[in-house]
Amino acid sequence: MAPKKQYHVHVDGAMCKGTEGCGLCLAVCDQDVLRIADSMNQRGVHPVEASASQQCNGCTLCVLHCPDLAIWLEQIAAAA
Amino acid sequence: MTAETRLLQGNAACAEGALAAGCRFFAGYPITPATEIAEHLARELPPRDGVFIQMEDEIASMGAVIGASWAGAMAMTATSGPGMSLMQENIGYAVSTETPCVVVDVQRGGPSTGIPAVPSQSDMVQAARGSHGDYEIVALAPSSAQEMFDLTVRAFDLAERLRTPVLLLADAAVGHMREIVEIPATVVCTPRRVATADGNGAPRFLDEQVAPMPLFGHGLKAHVTGSCHDEAGMRNVVDAEALDHYVRRLSGKIRHARDDLMDVRSGDTEDAEVILIGWGGVGRAAQAIATRAREAGQAVGWIRPITVWPFADTELAALCQDAKRVLVLENNLGQMLPYVQAAVGRRSEVDGLPPRILGTLHRPEDVLQAVAA
Amino acid sequence: MTTSTQHPMGKYLRPGAEATTFCPGCGDGVIAHSVLRAIDDDGADMDDFVFVCGIGCAGWIPSPYFHADTLHTTHGRPLAFATGVKLARPQAGVIVISGDGDLSAIGGNHLIHAARRDLDLTVICVNNRIYGMTGGQVAPTTPEGVGTVTTPYGAEGRPFDLCRLVEAAGATYVSRWTTAQPRFITRSVKRALTHEGFAFIEVMSQCPVHFGKLSGEGSAVRMHEIMQDQSVPLRQAASLSPGQLQDKWVVGELVGATTGGER
Numbered sequence: 001m002a003p004k005k006q007y008h009v010h011v012d013g014a015m016c017k018g019t020e021g022c023g024l025c026l027a028v029c030d031q032d033v034l035r036i037a038d039s040m041n042q043r044g045v046h047p048v049e050a051s052a053s054q055q056c057n058g059c060t061l062c063v064l065h066c067p068d069l070a071i072w073l074e075q076i077a078a079a080a
Numbered sequence: 081m082t083a084e085t086r087l088l089q090g091n092a093a094c095a096e097g098a099l100a101a102g103c104r105f106f107a108g109y110p111i112t113p114a115t116e117i118a119e120h121l122a123r124e125l126p127p128r129d130g131v132f133i134q135m136e137d138e139i140a141s142m143g144a145v146i147g148a149s150w151a152g153a154m155a156m157t158a159t160s161g162p163g164m165s166l167m168q169e170n171i172g173y174a175v176s177t178e179t180p181c182v183v184v185d186v187q188r189g190g191p192s193t194g195i196p197a198v199p200s201q202s203d204m205v206q207a208a209r210g211s212h213g214d215y216e217i218v219a220l221a222p223s224s225a226q227e228m229f230d231l232t233v234r235a236f237d238l239a240e241r242l243r244t245p246v247l248l249l250a251d252a253a254v255g256h257m258r259e260i261v262e263i264p265a266t267v268v269c270t271p272r273r274v275a276t277a278d279g280n281g282a283p284r285f286l287d288e289q290v291a292p293m294p295l296f297g298h299g300l301k302a303h304v305t306g307s308c309h310d311e312a313g314m315r316n317v318v319d320a321e322a323l324d325h326y327v328r329r330l331s332g333k334i335r336h337a338r339d340d341l342m343d344v345r346s347g348d349t350e351d352a353e354v355i356l357i358g359w360g361g362v363g364r365a366a367q368a369i370a371t372r373a374r375e376a377g378q379a380v381g382w383i384r385p386i387t388v389w390p391f392a393d394t395e396l397a398a399l400c401q402d403a404k405r406v407l408v409l410e411n412n413l414g415q416m417l418p419y420v421q422a423a424v425g426r427r428s429e430v431d432g433l434p435p436r437i438l439g440t441l442h443r444p445e446d447v448l449q450a451v452a453a
Numbered sequence: 454m455t456t457s458t459q460h461p462m463g464k465y466l467r468p469g470a471e472a473t474t475f476c477p478g479c480g481d482g483v484i485a486h487s488v489l490r491a492i493d494d495d496g497a498d499m500d501d502f503v504f505v506c507g508i509g510c511a512g513w514i515p516s517p518y519f520h521a522d523t524l525h526t527t528h529g530r531p532l533a534f535a536t537g538v539k540l541a542r543p544q545a546g547v548i549v550i551s552g553d554g555d556l557s558a559i560g561g562n563h564l565i566h567a568a569r570r571d572l573d574l575t576v577i578c579v580n581n582r583i584y585g586m587t588g589g590q591v592a593p594t595t596p597e598g599v600g601t602v603t604t605p606y607g608a609e610g611r612p613f614d615l616c617r618l619v620e621a622a623g624a625t626y627v628s629r630w631t632t633a634q635p636r637f638i639t640r641s642v643k644r645a646l647t648h649e650g651f652a653f654i655e656v657m658s659q660c661p662v663h664f665g666k667l668s669g670e671g672s673a674v675r676m677h678e679i680m681q682d683q684s685v686p687l688r689q690a691a692s693l694s695p696g697q698l699q700d701k702w703v704v705g706e707l708v709g710a711t712t713g714g715e716r
Contacts (some may be wrong), residue, residue, distance in 0.1 A: 010458065016470065021477025027674040035511065064635040065677070066495065068473060068480025072460045105541050131540045136566040140533035143526065143563075147505070147537025150524060151545065155537070173527050296522040297542055299500045301467075303517055305525035314517055315525070 007058050008074040009033055009050035015070035016047035024046075025062035025071055031055045034062065083265035090228040090255045091116035093160075094184055094248070095124065097232030098156055100270040101356055103182070105153035107144035109137055109163060112196035113252040114186035117158035119311060130282040138163035142183070143168035146153055149179045150296050154236060154272075158184035161202050162193065165210065169223050171245055172211030173306040175330060178285055178293070180239040180272065182232065184248040186255040189439045198439040199253035201360060204415035207247050208389045214327050216334035218341060219247040219389040221360040225259035231386070233267045241270045249388060251411070253441070254361045275300055283311035285347035286329040288336045316430050334390060343386040343393045352381030354451050355428075357401055357420060358409040358442075359385050365442045366409050372444060373451060380451060388416070393423035407450060408432045462489040467501055467520045474513060476585075478673025480632035480658030484579055485514045487635045488550070491642035502546040507534040507555035510586045510660075514550045529559030533569040535574055539700060545559035546575070553580040553594040557613055561593075568622035568651050575645040575652045578615060581660035582668075589663035598699075599668050616707050617654045625653035626709035629702060631661060631680040637704070644711060652709075657683075657702055 006035050011034070012027075021025060025048055026034050033056045039050040050056075062071045088096065095117050098106075106121040108114075118134065119128050125132040131148070135141040141157045159167065165183045174181055189195035190202040201389040203210075207219045218238055222231045228250060235246040275284055277296040284294045284302065288307075294302035294313070303313040308326045316322035334341075345363075349355055350368060358366030363384030370382035383399055385392045400406050406428045408417045414432035421430045435442045475481045492499065493601060500522075504515035508528035517526040522545075531549045539547045545710045556564050556578050567574065584590040591601040591608045594615065596605045616627045626648040627639040638656055645652030659665065659676035670676050680702075689703030690698060 010460075012460070017472070017477035021673065023672070023674050024478060024677060027677065064486065065483060065632075066486070067459050067475060067477075067479050067673075069462055069466075069482065069486055074458075090617050105537070107537060133540060135533065135536070136562050139530065140563055140566070142537070143530040143533030144537030144540070146526075147524065147534035147539075149537075149543035151503070151538045151541035153537075153541040155541070169527050170530065249532065296503050296524075296538065297500075297545060301499070301520050301522060303467075303525075305516060305523075306527055318667070 004069050005058055006052060006076045007056040008076050009053045009062070010074060011048050011050050011057050012070045012074050013039070013041045013047035013049065015044065015068045016041065016050065017043070017068055018045035018047060022067065024065045024067065028061040031057055081265050082262045084263050085316070086261050086263060087258055088225050089116060089170070089258050090222070090225040090250065091186065092120050093225045093228040093261045094232045094250070094282070095120035096263065097229035098182070098236065099124060099128065100263070100267045101154065101233045101236035101318065102126065103154045103156050103236060104129070105148040105155040106157065107133050107141045107155070108157045108159065109135055109141050109149070109159045111163045113188055113255050114158045114160050114184065116255070117184060117186070138166040139170060142167040142174070145181050146170060146174050146177070146179045149181050152295050152297065154180070154240070156182040156184065157418060158186065160186050160188045161206070163284050164203055164206060164435070168210040172215065174245040175211070175215045175217065176306045177304050178243040178291070179245065180243050180293070181245050182235045182239055182248065183245055184232070184250065185262060187249060187251040195439060197252055199251040199411060200439055201251060201363060201411040201415065202360060203249060204388065204410070204412065206391065207249055214331060216331045217247060217389050218244060218404045219249050220336065220386055221249045221363070221388045222254055223361050223364045223384065224254065225257055225261050228254065229263065230245050230263050233269060237269045238341065240272050241290070242333065243293055244334065247389070249360060251361055253331060276327070278388045285309060285313050286311050286326060288329060288332045290333060338390050340394060341387050341390060342392055344383060344392045345386060346383040346399050347371070347381060349381035349383065349403070350401045351379055352403050353379040354405045354407060355381045355383060355403045356407050356409055356447065357383045359416060362409050362411050362442060369444045369447045373448060391419050392424070393419065396423045400428050403428045404431045407447070409447065411435060411438065462486060462493065464519055465489045465492065466518050470518055473518065475510065476662045480581065480656070480660070481510055481514050481579060483632040483635055484577065484638065484656055484658060485518060486579065487638035488514070488642055489628045489637040491646065493658045494639065495643055495646065502548055503538050503542070505531045505538060505547060505549045507531040507551040507560065508586070509551060509552035509555045509584070509706065510581070511552035512555065514579070529555050530563060531555070532560060532574070532576070536567060536570070536572060538581065539572055539574060549576045551578065553578060553582065553615065554584045555590045557598055557615055558593050559619070560606040564619065565622040568619040568624040568653065571623055571625055571652070572654070573649055575642065577653065578613065578653065578655045579658050580655050581664055582612070583626045583660050583664040585660045585663050589667055596668070601667050616653070620708050623651065624653045624708060625650035628706045629655040629657070629704050630683055631657040631702065631704065633677055633680040634683065634704065641706065644706070647653050648709060
């Protein structure tokens with residue numbers, strides 16, 4: 001069986017507007033890749049962060065549904 | 081040098097002047113007494129690879145003119161009072177974005193629908209103040225079919241030089257009269273200065289010396305907005321300082337060029353006791369009546385501003401400084417009048433004189449009677 | 454997928470662009486992204502286009518974020534300005550992005566005439582069913598009965614079906630999607646760009662701050678779910694009764710679909 005593709009999920013916390021008003025990425029991800037960060041960005045918002053990139057299956061729903069172009073995927077070398 | 085001599089209707093002469101200057105885009109809406117301009121260009125633009133489009137209304141017409149100008153075309157529209165009122169928001173947009181274009185207003189009797197085919201000088205104030213906000217407009221007033229040609233050319237030249245809309249204030253009489261027009265072989269029209277990609281942060285807007293225009297299609301990624309903006313064209317709707325800068329720079333650009341714009345004709349003013357002031361077609365009457373009065377031994381002079389905006393306050397003050405009385409002849413209830421009063425009223429007695437019947441020409445006997453009074 | 458550390462669409466954005474001014478959860482950003490994806494998929498250059506936009510939140514999709522020639526016009530008039538741009542520069546891909554109020558209320562006359570002329574324009578109508586930027590006033594697309602800030606007793610009158618309106622006026626490509634279908638927005642934009650004629654793409658878009666609150670639909674996430682439930686693909690809609698289609702949105706390429714089109 002071909003090795004599963006691996007992704008690094010990038011989240012630009014500075015662009016993210018947080019989950020109180022948005023949260024679309026969390027809503028569309030069914031792989032529990034994302035969570036709300038403990039840290040706060042410059043806008044006083046807890047952005048989203050990718051805490052479990054290894055669980056990402058590359059569906060890109062988070063990328064497409066983020067209104068702030070804050071999320072993108074980077075395909076990385078598959079685990080052996 | 082004259083290339084040809086033609087008997088032309090004023091409106092047709094205007095259209096010919098536009099073509100001679102290089103206009104290749106017209107968007108307009110039918111309205112008496114301006115429609116002949118559109119009809120002439122509907123026939124004459126396509127064979128010159130120009131574009132004519134009748135839009136759904138005057139608001140769309142002015143919008144299309146602005147869009148075409150940003151796409152690189154020398155563009156114009158022609159309308160009358162009611163259409164001009166509709167265009168005002170977009171005229172303000174053209175001022176704000178520094179869009180070169182020409183708007184011809186062949187004035188008619190108002191207010192409202194009024195009388196379409198009767199001449200009136202209904203829009204002097206609307207020309208300057210019809211759009212909201214503080215701004216300076218450039219407006220020229222032709223008095224003959226020849227001037228319809230010449231001043232349309234000049235309007236395009238000024239529009240390109242100053243990157244601003246220029247208004248041509250004609251009226252039903254000037255638009256519809258047929259006179260001999262000398263059409264020169266070539267005309268002078270300043271070519272548009274286009275911004276370059278390596279501008280090194282050079283301003284694209286808000287330069288009192290007139291920034292080169294960042295036309296579409298040149299890879300300049302221009303940002304054009306009627307919102308308050310900075311020299312790069314980027315919107316700032318937050319800072320009052322930005323608004324202050326935007327307003328002052330836009331007005332400053334026109335004021336900076338004021339002396340180059342002024343064209344004021346006059347005669348017999350040096351020793352005149354009474355001076356008749358008139359603009360557009362009425363200016364011809366003022367000159368003719370003043371001349372007749374002179375021949376009868378009266379010390380009467382005349383002034384005809386061709387540039388009606390910016391207002392020729394210093395020029396009028398100089399010409400009228402020794403006159404006892406100034407009579408402002410207008411085919412309205414006095415729209416240029418208050419500006420004349422402000423400019424010369426301290427030294428001369430200023431009165432307005434409409435024709436006995438608004439919408440008709442001033443009769444010499446009525447004017448001379450007022451002079452004698 | 455990309456190996457850069459920048460968002461793959463970042464190269465199409467004006468340098469120095471910070472976080473957008475859109476409200477959290479606003480559909481505008483999804484549409485911005487979908488449009489840029491179409492341009493990116495096509496391998497097109499932003500310099501091939503002129504973006505024309507009106508007043509309202511949707512007008513801020515290209516202005517100032519897209520790094521391209523952009524004409525941000527007076528309210529309701531982008532189609533008139535776009536007509537001038539296209540006629541004077543036919544080789545430009547002219548894309549109009551504006552809101553439902555801008556295009557169908559104050560701009561309604563220009564909408565029907567631009568469609569009638571079938572001029573080669575791509576028009577993306579961001580329909581959030583409200584006037585968002587000015588604080589939640591009723592729009593011609595607001596559903597009946599919704600209490601907006603100018604219809605506190607309930608909006609009256611049927612809302613426009615914008616797709617049927619422009620089709621009747623003469624548009625030759627018409628599609629409708631929601632922000633819950635971003636890939637299809639991208640596909641429609643690509644088709645619209647090759648379509649020679651007036652191409653109209655209506656995108657139902659969430660405005661959680663005003664419409665969501667006023668209508669009770671709620672948060673961006675909840676509105677997203679509702680949009681999914683409310684969308685009925687065209688082929689499926691053909692077998693449903695008018696009663697079953699009540700309060701639903703038929704999505705798909707409604708006019709001018711290319712062969713092998715929508716499901």
